[in-house]
Each structure stands twice: as structure tokens, then as C-alpha cells.
Amino acid sequence: MVDQAEGLRNLVNEQSKIEKTKIKKTRKKTKIISIASGKGGVGKSNLSLNLALALADLEKKVLLLDADLGLANINIMLGIIPKFNLYHVMKGKKKFHEIIMKVPHGIDIIAGASGFSDLANLDTEMRKIFIRSLNSLEKYDYIIIDTAAGVSANVLGFVQASNEVIIITTPEPTAITDAYGIIKTIVHAEFTDIRLVINRVKSIIEGKKVSDRIIQISKRYLDVDLKNLGYLFEDPSLPKAVRKQEPVIRAFPNAQITKSFRHIAEIIDNRINDKNKQTIKSFFRKFLRPKNKKNLI
Numbered sequence: 001m002v003d004q005a006e007g008l009r010n011l012v013n014e015q016s017k018i019e020k021t022k023i024k025k026t027r028k029k030t031k032i033i034s035i036a037s038g039k040g041g042v043g044k045s046n047l048s049l050n051l052a053l054a055l056a057d058l059e060k061k062v063l064l065l066d067a068d069l070g071l072a073n074i075n076i077m078l079g080i081i082p083k084f085n086l087y088h089v090m091k092g093k094k095k096f097h098e099i100i101m102k103v104p105h106g107i108d109i110i111a112g113a114s115g116f117s118d119l120a121n122l123d124t125e126m127r128k129i130f131i132r133s134l135n136s137l138e139k140y141d142y143i144i145i146d147t148a149a150g151v152s153a154n155v156l157g158f159v160q161a162s163n164e165v166i167i168i169t170t171p172e173p174t175a176i177t178d179a180y181g182i183i184k185t186i187v188h189a190e191f192t193d194i195r196l197v198i199n200r201v202k203s204i205i206e207g208k209k210v211s212d213r214i215i216q217i218s219k220r221y222l223d224v225d226l227k228n229l230g231y232l233f234e235d236p237s238l239p240k241a242v243r244k245q246e247p248v249i250r251a252f253p254n255a256q257i258t259k260s261f262r263h264i265a266e267i268i269d270n271r272i273n274d275k276n277k278q279t280i281k282s283f284f285r286k287f288l289r290p291k292n293k294k295n296l297i
């Protein structure tokens with residue numbers, strides 16, 4: 001029987017073959033972005049999926065990797081049953097590139113392996129091999145990695161293999177505390193390219209208060225400058241889309257949250273690179289949305 005280690009050794013062989021045939025100067029730069037959170041259920045999978053689609057709509061080639069090795073979700077959110085997933089790669093039954101699925105929404109995905117607890121904690125060597133294989137998938141402009149909640153060694157491994165990490169939190173005090181916890185661990189692991197998204201806000205003011213607090217505390221105690229990517233409003237379209245097993249940006253193209261996902265994709269893709277523009281825009285939105293006035297302090 002092929003064991004997990006052998007499966008991973010096959011990955012290395014596969015990767016070295018790719019490297020041998022690679023023409024260095026045509027190498028395209030793939031940007032790897034991990035999405036992580038301290039607390040569970042704060043919106044990682046929805047951000048990963050909709051951000052991946054929004055980037056694809058900007059004509060980018062995107063791979064979405066469901067790296068929640070315990071409780072995979074992305075395929076459920078898309079209403080698809082993948083034939084193969086990461087489990088088959090780990091067990092040596094499939095090569096990495098053989099489990100990449102094209103989905104009708106314009107992105108490729110690698111499905112996670114739900115319910116296999118032996119995958120949930122890869123050992124250091126296996127994690128390194130896994131991550132190196134990921135780096136060989138260079139035809140993509142973006143690889144978006146949806147991680148499991150909290151700071152496991154797996155999550156940290158994925159984060160360290162990325163160009164940047166997006167930490168998502170809601171305004172709940174427990175979520176904010178856990179967000180700071182994961183930021184601290186990531187910074188201690190000497191990774192500092194951290195961006196922040198505040199989800200389920202009721203107003204721009206609320207989002208700004210939460211992000212300012214996390215940014216200030218991180219600066220003061222960890223000496224790290226976090227970048228604010230923006231806010232996602234509490235929006236009933238999102239759970240509706242989840243129930244329909246469709247991404248919200250496809251099911252509800254005009255929803256507020258769809259516009260916010262697209263806005264975040266544009267910032268990531270450097271289409272809006274002036275950070276102040278966001279602030280000015282936020283101010284205008286704040287004054288144009290009368291229902292937010294009650295939230296002014």
C-alpha cells in the first residue's frame with residue numbers, strides 16, 4: 001500500500017521533473033495569498049471563493065486551494081462533488097496537477113480533504129514538500145489558499161509559503177482578540193506582509209474602529225504595519241447564496257457585498273493602489289449612507 005510519505009515523495013519527483021523542463025526566463029510570477037483567521041466561522045471561505053472569482057473576472061488565472069485539511073468547504077459552497085482531493089495526493093494515488101478541477105465559474109480549484117484527521121497535522125517535512133509542490137503551479141497569476149481557523153502548524157506553513165496573508169475578523173470582541181492572537185504568531189514567525197479585512201460590519205465607522213484598533217495594537221506591541229484592505233457589510237445575500245450553493249458574486253451580482261469583494265480584488269491586483277483613495281471613498285460612502293449616521297460617535 002502506498003503510504004502518505006510515499007505520496008509526498010512522488011510529489012517531489014513530479015516537481016523536480018517540472019523544474020528540469022522549466023525555462024527560467026519565462027517564469028511567471030504567481031502571487032500566493034493565504035486567507036486566515038483566529039476565530040472560526042468569520043468568513044474565510046466566502047472571502048477566498050469570491051475574491052478568487054473577482055480576480056478571475058479581472059482576467060487573471062486563479063487557483064483556489066481548499067487547505068482546510070480537516071473540514072473542507074469550498075466544494076460544498078460550489079455545489080460540486082470532486083472525484084479527487086488532497087487526500088488522494090497525500091496517499092500517492094494522484095499527482096498534484098491531476099486533482100486540479102476546472103469549475104464553471106472561471107477558476108480552478110483543489111478540493112480539500114474533509115474528515116481525514118491524519119492530514120490535519122502534516123509533519124514538518126511533509127508540509128515543506130506540499131508547499132514546494134504548490135510553488136510549481138506557476139501558470140497561475142494568483143493562488144488563493146483558504147486555511148483552517150486558528151494557528152496550527154499547517155496554517156503557519158501555508159502563510160509562510162505565501163506572498164501575503166489576509167486576516168479576516170468580525171467586530172465581535174472574541175474574534176478581534178483571536179485575530180490579534182494569530183497576527184502575533186505570524187509576526188513571531190517573521191512574516192510581516194499582513195492585510196486585514198473586517199467582515200460583517202454594520203457601518204463603515206464600525207469597520208474603521210475595529211481595523212484602527214487592530215492596526216494600532218499590532219504597531220505598538222508587535223512593531224508591524226498592517227494594511228487595511230477594507231470592510232464587508234453584514235449582508236443577507238451571503239447566507240442566501242451559501243444555501244443556494246453558489247458564490248454570492250455570481251448569485252447576487254448587484255449585492256453590496258459583491259461590490260466589496262470586487263473592490264478588494266481591485267486593490268489586491270493594484271488597480272487601486274492609492275491607499276488614501278479608499279479613505280476618501282469611505283468618507284463619501286459614510287455621508288451618502290444616511291442609515292450609518294446613527295453609528296457616528
Ligand SMILES: Nc1ncnc2c1ncn2[C@@H]1O[C@H](COP(=O)(O)OP(=O)(O)OP(=O)(O)O)[C@@H](O)[C@H]1O
Nearest residue numbers: 040041042043044045046149200233234235239242
Ligand atoms: N458578511 C456577511 N453577512 C452575512 N453573513 C455572513 C457574512 N460573512 C459570513 N457570514 C455567515 O457566516 C458563515 C460562515 O462563513 P464562512 O464559511 O466563510 O466562514 P469560515 O471562516 O470559512 O468558517 P470556518 O472557520 O468554519 O472555515 C456563512 O455561511 C454566512 O452564513
Ligand SMILES: [Mg+2]
Nearest residue numbers: 044045068073
Ligand atoms: Mg471555511
